[in-house]
Amino acid sequence: MAAFLPLLALWATVAQAVTLDDVCTTEYVRSKLPSDTVYPGITISQSFIEANPVYNLSTSGSAVYPASTIDYCNVTLAYSHNARDDTVRIRFWLPRPDSFEKRYLSTGGAEYYVNQGVQQLPGGVIYGAVSGSTDGGFGSFDTGVDEVLLLANGTLDQQNVYMFGYQAHHELSTIGKSFTRNFFNMTQDEKLYAYYQSCSEGGREGWSQVQRFGDEWDGAVIGAPAIRYSFQMVFHLWSNLVEKTLNYYPPPCELESIANYTIAACDGLDGRLDGVVSRSDLCKLHFNLTSIINQPYYCAADSDTPVQNATVSAKGVEVLETILGGMKDLQGNQVYLSYQPGTSFYDGQTEYNTTSETWGLDINSFGGEYVTRFLQLQDLDNLPSLDNVTYDTLKEWIRQGWQTYEDSIHTTWPDLTPFKEAGGKVLHYHGEQDGSIPTASSVHYYDSVRKTMYPKLSYNASADALGEWYRLFLIPGASHCMHNDLQPNGPFPQKPLHTLIEWVENGLVPVTLNGTVLGGDLEGEEQQICAWPLRPMWYDNGTTMECVYDQTSLDTWTWDFDAFDMPVY
Numbered sequence: 001m002a003a004f005l006p007l008l009a010l011w012a013t014v015a016q017a018v019t020l021d022d023v024c025t026t027e028y029v030r031s032k033l034p035s036d037t038v039y040p041g042i043t044i045s046q047s048f049i050e051a052n053p054v055y056n057l058s059t060s061g062s063a064v065y066p067a068s069t070i071d072y073c074n075v076t077l078a079y080s081h082n083a084r085d086d087t088v089r090i091r092f093w094l095p096r097p098d099s100f101e102k103r104y105l106s107t108g109g110a111e112y113y114v115n116q117g118v119q120q121l122p123g124g125v126i127y128g129a130v131s132g133s134t135d136g137g138f139g140s141f142d143t144g145v146d147e148v149l150l151l152a153n154g155t156l157d158q159q160n161v162y163m164f165g166y167q168a169h170h171e172l173s174t175i176g177k178s179f180t181r182n183f184f185n186m187t188q189d190e191k192l193y194a195y196y197q198s199c200s201e202g203g204r205e206g207w208s209q210v211q212r213f214g215d216e217w218d219g220a221v222i223g224a225p226a227i228r229y230s231f232q233m234v235f236h237l238w239s240n241l242v243e244k245t246l247n248y249y250p251p252p253c254e255l256e257s258i259a260n261y262t263i264a265a266c267d268g269l270d271g272r273l274d275g276v277v278s279r280s281d282l283c284k285l286h287f288n289l290t291s292i293i294n295q296p297y298y299c300a301a302d303s304d305t306p307v308q309n310a311t312v313s314a315k316g317v318e319v320l321e322t323i324l325g326g327m328k329d330l331q332g333n334q335v336y337l338s339y340q341p342g343t344s345f346y347d348g349q350t351e352y353n354t355t356s357e358t359w360g361l362d363i364n365s366f367g368g369e370y371v372t373r374f375l376q377l378q379d380l381d382n383l384p385s386l387d388n389v390t391y392d393t394l395k396e397w398i399r400q401g402w403q404t405y406e407d408s409i410h411t412t413w414p415d416l417t418p419f420k421e422a423g424g425k426v427l428h429y430h431g432e433q434d435g436s437i438p439t440a441s442s443v444h445y446y447d448s449v450r451k452t453m454y455p456k457l458s459y460n461a462s463a464d465a466l467g468e469w470y471r472l473f474l475i476p477g478a479s480h481c482m483h484n485d486l487q488p489n490g491p492f493p494q495k496p497l498h499t500l501i502e503w504v505e506n507g508l509v510p511v512t513l514n515g516t517v518l519g520g521d522l523e524g525e526e527q528q529i530c531a532w533p534l535r536p537m538w539y540d541n542g543t544t545m546e547c548v549y550d551q552t553s554l555d556t557w558t559w560d561f562d563a564f565d566m567p568v569y
């Protein structure tokens with residue numbers, strides 16, 4: 001008889017299992033709101049509470065989580081900052097009680113947005129995590145900070161600057177973790193694992209917390225972060241200014257064919273002919289763009305543009321060599337780094353003038369808007385022209401933005417001691433062929449952290465020490481936060497959060513990162529992605545890969561920004 005008791009007890013638990021319908025109500029959510037003392041200075045609204053259960057939501061997946069079908073409780077809350085007449089909305093997707101795995105995940109934004117709608121939220125629910133996002137207090141989940149940056153021409157809304165910079169995420173995670181514990185009746189003794197995952201601007205938001213709040217998360221997956229903000233944003237204008245200065249505006253077909261010729265020339269340098277440039281550093285060392293001058297290119301006409309049938313020009317090559325040489329001032333001092341060879345030159349896109357039938361300047365709006373709104377404080381969404389703008393002007397814009405936003409959006413603090421001491425782990429990735437945020441930008445930050453935190457160790461010893469809690473992976477051939485149509489056989493990490501969870505919760509160090517080929521003839525192939533500073537090299541005619549140490553290659557990733565007297569982290 002006694003033998004039945006545990007079984008009966010189990011049966012009783014199952015029979016009484018709490019369903020999503022039981023708890024996904026505004027009444028239940030109201031009874032589980034965090035107390036206002038969880039984050040001094042805020043008041044959580046007792047009246048603005050929205051909650052509804054959602055069943056069988058199919059998501060086709062994203063760059064970083066696989067396709068799946070999920071059930072969740074869709075909760076939206078609001079809070080205000082005391083003595084400010086504001087409203088910040090935060091949204092949580094909570095897994096079914098029987099799927100909850102005592103995890104919380106914050107997600108971030110893209111471009112000028114502090115969130116990506118609901119696109120990132122399934123990425124936590126599939127791992128039994130409550131997923132959270134914030135609207136930053138900008139008015140809605142679809143409002144970019146650029147729309148609310150200025151109170152009037154000349155007047156910055158400092159609150160929105162800091163919310164975007166880091167504060168909104170600190171509030172989101174703090175409230176989100178407390179709400180998660182309350183909602184699922186966790187006791188104080190139970191461990192709730194807290195994570196982060198996002199790319200690009202979302203990657204910057206990730207670093208903003210790791211740099212400031214050591215114990216906020218147990219781990220973060222950070223992709224291609226838009227850190228070193230004023231450098232990054234002004235850099236978006238570098239390609240345009242090179243074109244204007246050299247007075248040559250490459251037709252888009254010439255730009256793309258230069259990328260294609262570079263890919264074809266550098267493909268095999270990594271030991272495998274798969275159309276993927278896994279070693280852009282070897283491309284830098286062994287390939288010279290001048291070798292493709294006079295090669296033909298062709299693109300068919302479309303509704304706005306004529307047929308483009310010509311050959312790669314010496315002028316086009318000069319423009320791209322200058323772009324790839326990194327930003328310089330008028331004296332030739334290095335101001336900033338650049339893209340790796342083989343990338344698509346998004347920032348250098350030109351515009352067709354149907355009257356003059358020529359290609360001309362198309363000012364990159366990320367860079368242009370940064371200057372008009374963030375620096376000139378004018379309510380304009382792009383620069384009207386680059387007249388009178390020189391290479392020195394870009395340097396001055398960088399300096400101005402760096403100083404203005406050093407303690408809010410700049411996001412390069414290199415001493416991560418509190419995070420490391422708290423046991424945090426970072427999985428940082430960046431596409432080797434990112435044409436929006438240069439890959440070397442992540443390498444430079446990794447090196448700043450390494451040098452700042454391990455100044456007395458040798459290179460190898462410091463890289464090993466750093467690798468115990470912060471690992472950087474350059475994704476062969478990948479473009480900005482996704483896989484690359486021009487190099488379809490490249491891998492992409494499909495489950496980096498799973499890898500991070502294994503590292504944090506089970507101590508499984510990602511010596512290499514799992515990647516999956518998402519297109520091309522190798523679609524579905526599983527590959528290993530090397531951890532920096534090791535680099536991939538294929539052997540046996542491209543059948544086996546090793547992660548190798550190559551000093552000459554590593555040196556090509558090092559930039560000295562001698563245009564500035566201050567350290568640039």
Ligand SMILES: *[C@@H]1O[C@H](CO)[C@@H](O)[C@H](O)[C@H]1NC(C)=O
Pocket residue numbers: 055056
């Ligand atoms: C969700 O899908 C499952 C399996 O297809 C089905 O059994 C269940 O009834 C569906 N639930 C709802 C609420 O539609």
Ligand SMILES: *[C@@H]1O[C@H](CO)[C@@H](O)[C@H](O)[C@H]1NC(C)=O
Pocket residue numbers: 050051052054074075076
């Ligand atoms: C989630 O909640 C928001 C806010 O109440 C609502 O606008 C949205 O439609 C809901 N989504 C789903 C899938 O129910």
Ligand SMILES: *[C@@H]1O[C@H](CO)[C@@H](O)[C@H](O)[C@H]1NC(C)=O
Pocket residue numbers: 018022023097183184185
């Ligand atoms: C939390 O506990 C309350 C009171 O026992 C219960 O009604 C509720 O269903 C529990 N919630 C969950 C998610 O288990």
Ligand SMILES: *[C@@H]1O[C@H](CO)[C@@H](O)[C@H](O)[C@H]1NC(C)=O
Pocket residue numbers: 253254256257260297298299485486487
């Ligand atoms: C570049 O290569 C891609 C295939 O990878 C092709 O679709 C595209 O047309 C090529 N572009 C040019 C300008 O040749």
Ligand SMILES: *[C@@H]1O[C@H](CO)[C@@H](O)[C@H](O)[C@H]1NC(C)=O
Pocket residue numbers: 288289290321
């Ligand atoms: C490529 O070759 C040209 C002509 O020989 C030379 O001027 C240029 O510096 C080379 N570029 C690089 C990046 O080595």
Ligand SMILES: *[C@@H]1O[C@H](CO)[C@@H](O)[C@H](O)[C@H]1NC(C)=O
Pocket residue numbers: 298309310
């Ligand atoms: C492109 O131009 C060349 C010479 O001007 C011509 O021989 C060729 O047929 C053209 N290609 C296409 C696809 O029209």
Ligand SMILES: *[C@@H]1O[C@H](CO)[C@@H](O)[C@H](O)[C@H]1NC(C)=O
Pocket residue numbers: 353354355356357360
């Ligand atoms: C297009 O070219 C015409 C003729 O040269 C010129 O007048 C016009 O300003 C150009 N348009 C733009 C948008 O640059």
Ligand SMILES: *[C@@H]1O[C@H](CO)[C@@H](O)[C@H](O)[C@H]1NC(C)=O
Pocket residue numbers: 153378379380
């Ligand atoms: C603010 O500046 C923009 C651009 O300079 C201008 O178009 C707009 O009229 C100005 N707004 C006000 C209210 O002065």
Ligand SMILES: *[C@@H]1O[C@H](CO)[C@@H](O)[C@H](O)[C@H]1NC(C)=O
Pocket residue numbers: 385387388
């Ligand atoms: C550029 O400089 C010239 C000469 O100082 C001035 O006349 C012109 O208005 C300036 N253009 C712009 C767009 O600032």
Ligand SMILES: *[C@@H]1O[C@H](CO)[C@@H](O)[C@H](O)[C@H]1NC(C)=O
Pocket residue numbers: 459460549
């Ligand atoms: C660092 O380690 C690599 C092997 O991983 C070795 O080849 C290299 O010589 C070492 N570098 C130094 C400076 O000791």
Ligand SMILES: *[C@@H]1O[C@H](CO)[C@@H](O)[C@H](O)[C@H]1NC(C)=O
Pocket residue numbers: 495498499502514526
């Ligand atoms: C990586 O992939 C291998 C083989 O596909 C699998 O066994 C392993 O669990 C994966 N590791 C992680 C951390 O996902």
Ligand SMILES: *[C@@H]1O[C@H](CO)[C@@H](O)[C@H](O)[C@H]1NC(C)=O
Pocket residue numbers: 273541542
């Ligand atoms: C090497 O690999 C390429 C394609 O990956 C194949 O075409 C070629 O036949 C292989 N060569 C040898 C000697 O196996």
Ligand SMILES: [Ca+2]
Pocket residue numbers: 266267268269270271272273274275276277278
């Ligand atoms: Ca290759």
